[in-house]
Amino acid sequence: MSGNITFTMIKPKAMENGHMGDILAKIIEGGFKVKAMKLTRLTKEEAKVFYAVHKERPFYDGLTDFMSSGPIVAAVLEKENAVQAYRDYIGATNPAEAAEGTIRALYGTNIEANAVHGSDSDENAQIEAGFFFSKRDWV
Numbered sequence: 001m002s003g004n005i006t007f008t009m010i011k012p013k014a015m016e017n018g019h020m021g022d023i024l025a026k027i028i029e030g031g032f033k034v035k036a037m038k039l040t041r042l043t044k045e046e047a048k049v050f051y052a053v054h055k056e057r058p059f060y061d062g063l064t065d066f067m068s069s070g071p072i073v074a075a076v077l078e079k080e081n082a083v084q085a086y087r088d089y090i091g092a093t094n095p096a097e098a099a100e101g102t103i104r105a106l107y108g109t110n111i112e113a114n115a116v117h118g119s120d121s122d123e124n125a126q127i128e129a130g131f132f133f134s135k136r137d138w139v
């Protein structure tokens with residue numbers, strides 16, 4: 001069911017800082033079921049396609065450089081009302097503004113290296129999951 005799926009990435013800085021295990025544990029602890037997962041990395045070109053919606057924004061080049069700078073974990077998560085539930089669980093985009101105890105507050109460095117990505121709509125969750133996985137991986 002599309003409303004029960006969201007997509008996440010653990011970003012390069014959080015990986016470099018050794019937070020992969022803690023973030024995955026926290027995701028599971030939050031009641032999100034991991035439906036598909038891979039340790040991978042994005043090329044600059046792939047990062048530009050993934051974040052194409054932001055291509056007119058001043059941070060696009062820096063963000064895509066950063067997202068292609070090292071390994072990431074990509075995962076499809078399942079929970080009731082997954083997109084909103086996960087956005088609430090990870091906290092505000094800027095870790096400095098994220099509520100205490102959220103993933104971005106705990107493991108984020110700055111607005112770009114904010115520990116994790118989370119889909120912003122059911123439609124984008126499907127598109128983003130499809131960027132990394134075949135639908136049979138998570139359905």
Ligand code: CMP
Nearest residue numbers: 054059063093111112113114116117118
């Ligand atoms: P994410 O959830 O991956 O989706 C888009 C990303 O753009 C966002 O997290 C931030 O890391 C990044 N972003 C959004 N706004 C800014 C900004 N003002 N400066 C730098 N990066 C930003």
